[in-house]
Amino acid sequence: MTTTTERIRVMVAKPGLDGHDRGAKVIARALRDAGVEVVYTGLHQTPRQIVDAALQEDVHGIGLSILSGAHLTLFAEVLALLREADAEDITVFGGGIVPDADIPVLRDLGVAAVFTPGTPTRDIVAWVAGHVGPALAATPSGSG
Structure with missing residues (x-):
């Protein structure tokens, strides 16, 4: 039985050859400070x-x-x-340098949200x- 006190668990990941992780660490810290359990993968992770x-x-x-x-x-x-792992219940969101034109493409692929530079961490x-x-389980029909 899921309780209302269950903490959100989020993985912050850096896929590919990108070697800049300051933004990821800032987001991980902001989420952790807000009570989210955060797992950080480090740099250069494959999908x-x-x-x-x-x-x-x-x-x-x-x-x-x-x-x-x-x-x-x-x-x-x-x-x-x-999808292959039957784990589509894991919400995928992203951030970083993403051109505005690519955001709808990512959304169509199934990315729930994309945050670009300058987005306040509180948002x-x-x-x-x-x-x-x-949070999803607590909302009617899983929509938030």
């Missing part, structure tokens, strides 16, 4: 490593941070691997609180 770790850690959400421009390919692969924390894991 397979990210999904395997998400399943092992039993997370409710995966926040992908990317600055390299490979977001369409890497996000799509993470989503495909989650990301509030979105996670309302759209990931236990």
Whole structure:
């Protein structure tokens, strides 16, 4: 039985060859400070490593941070691997350098939200609180 006190568990992941993790660490810290359990994967993770770790850690959400421009390919692969693992209940969201024109494409692929540079951390924390894991279970029909 899920209780209302269940904490949201989010994995913050850096897929691909992108070596800049300051933004990911800032988001991880903001989520942690807000009471979210955060698992940080570190740099240079493959989509397979990210999904395997998400399943092992039993997370409710995966926040992908990317600055390299490979977001369409890497996000799509993470989503495909989650489908293969029958783990589509894990909410995938992302952030980083993503051109405005690519955001609807990512949304169509199944990315729940995309946060670009300059998004206040409080907005990301509030979105996670309302759209990931236990928050979804507490809303009628899972919509938030």
